[in-house]
Amino acid sequence: MSSPIQRIVIGGIWALALAVSLATAVAAAAPYVNPIRGRQLFKTKGCVSCHKVYGVPGRGTAGPNLSHVGKELTAAEIARQIKNPKAKNPHTRMPAATDLKPSELRALSVWLASLK
Numbered sequence: 553m554s555s556p557i558q559r560i561v562i563g564g565i566w567a568l569a570l571a572v573s574l575a576t577a578v579a580a581a582a583p584y585v586n587p588i589r590g591r592q593l594f595k596t597k598g599c600v601s602c603h604k605v606y607g608v609p610g611r612g613t614a615g616p617n618l619s620h621v622g623k624e625l626t627a628a629e630i631a632r633q634i635k636n637p638k639a640k641n642p643h644t645r646m647p648a649a650t651d652l653k654p655s656e657l658r659a660l661s662v663w664l665a666s667l668k
């Protein structure tokens with residue numbers, strides 16, 4: 553039997569391993585991503601209705617301006633936010649983008665991460 557402390561440590565190690573593998577998966581799977589595709593998805597997947605990015609038509613203000621989001625977040629962190637916004641903030645108004653294909657999620661998050 554494991555003690556509560558051991559279980560917390562093991563849980564932490566699993567969470568870390570998951571985060572690292574997710575980060576490497578995004579980084580490794582993205583040697584080249586067409587930035588036009590990410591920008592396009594940002595418009596077609598409804599992100600513009602809440603978020604502003606300079607140079608992209610749309611004036612969403614419900615969410616933060618993402619024109620420099622790449623200064624704050626990596627592509628992996630952005631991908632996590634898109635897939636599961638409630639992980640960071642359980643009360644967020646941002647909906648999880650469940651209809652994105654893996655390649656679309658990658659294109660979108662790599663493009664956003666490039667906005668410095």
Ligand code: HEC
Pocket residue numbers: 594597598599600601602603614615616618621624625630633634640641643644645646647649660664
């Ligand atoms: C209904 C409004 C809404 C929609 C639609 C929406 N978001 Fe958000 N988003 C938010 C809000 C509000 C936040 C602020 C964080 C929070 O609430 O926890 C946020 C946060 C984020 C962040 C983190 C910003 C930071 O600085 O931490 C990213 C990245 C992001 N959204 C990307 C997207 C993308 C990409 C899409 C489209 C697939 C999208 N959002 C769709 C409302 C929205």
